[in-house]
Amino acid sequence: MVGLTNTFDCNYIPGNQERLLVIQEQQLNDHLFEQLLGMGFRRNGNSIYKPHCPACQQCQSIRVPIAEFSPSKRQKRTLKQNVDIQWRLSHQHAEGHFELYERYINARHSDGPMFPPSREQFNEFLICDWLEPTFIELFHQDKLIAVAVTDLMPNSLSAIYSYFDPDYSKRSLGSLMILLQCELAKVLGKRYLYLGYQIDENAKMNYKRLYRPYQILTAQGWQQQQ
Incomplete structure (x- = not known):
C-alpha cells in the first residue's frame, strides 16, 4: 500500500513544509528494498519512505x-x-x-x-x-x-x-x-x-x-x- 502523509514542519530546513510518500508492504525483502533504494526510497524501521514535498526538492538521493x-x-x-x-x-x-x-x-x-x-x-x-x-x-x-x-x-x-x-x-x-x-x-x-x-x-x-x-x-x- 502506498500513501502520503499530511504536510508537517520540515525537520531539516526551517520554514519549509515536509510530506512523505510511504510504502507499507507485507512482502518486503532485501531484493525489493534494493529496487526501491534505486528509486530514491529509504528505510526507517519497518517503513519505506521518500520525500514528496509540495514546494521543495532539496532532499537528493x-x-x-x-x-x-x-x-x-x-x-x-x-x-x-x-x-x-x-x-x-x-x-x-x-x-x-x-x-x-x-x-x-x-x-x-x-x-x-x-x-x-x-x-x-x-x-x-x-x-x-x-x-x-x-x-x-x-x-x-x-x-x-x-x-x-x-x-x-x-x-x-x-x-x-x-x-x-x-x-x-x-x-x-x-x-x-x-x-x-x-x-x-x-x-x-x-x-x-x-x-x-x-x-x-x-x-x-x-x-x-x-x-x-x-x-x-x-x-x-x-x-x-x-
Whole structure:
C-alpha cells in the first residue's frame, strides 16, 4: 500500500513544509528494498519512505559507486588517525548500543526530531522485522565507541545511521564509519553504498558530497559527479 502523509514542519530546513510518500508492504525483502533504494526510497524501521514535498526538492538521493571511489587526502588522514581502532560486524543488537546512541543524541542532536532519545524510539528507528540490520561496531582499547547501522542487499549497502561517543569527537568518527562502509562494500563485491539524502541547505546533512565520485538521483536517472 502506498500513501502520503499530511504536510508537517520540515525537520531539516526551517520554514519549509515536509510530506512523505510511504510504502507499507507485507512482502518486503532485501531484493525489493534494493529496487526501491534505486528509486530514491529509504528505510526507517519497518517503513519505506521518500520525500514528496509540495514546494521543495532539496532532499537528493545520493550513492557512492564503490569500484570508482577513492578516499581524498583528508579521508586518508582520518583513516591513518584511527589505525588504533578495531571494528567488527554484528547482526545482534547489543545492550551497549542504546546507551551510546543516547549519549550521542543528547550531545549532538538535542535540537532535532530524535530528542529526547528512548529505547522505543531507538528500536522503531533502526530495527527491522523483514531485514536483519548489520551493526559495524568500533572499539578503542576494548571500549565500544561507535556504531554504524547498515543494510546489506544483493548488490549494495545502505547506510541507515551512525552514532559515536561524544568524547571521541576529534577523531572524525562519522567520516570513518562511512569509509569503513565503503571498504566493507568493496570487500563484499557490492556496487553501491547508499548514503540517504544530501541536503545542501542543512549544515548537518550536506557532507555526503565529500565521498567522490558520487551519484545523485535526478528526473533523468542517476547522474554521476566527480
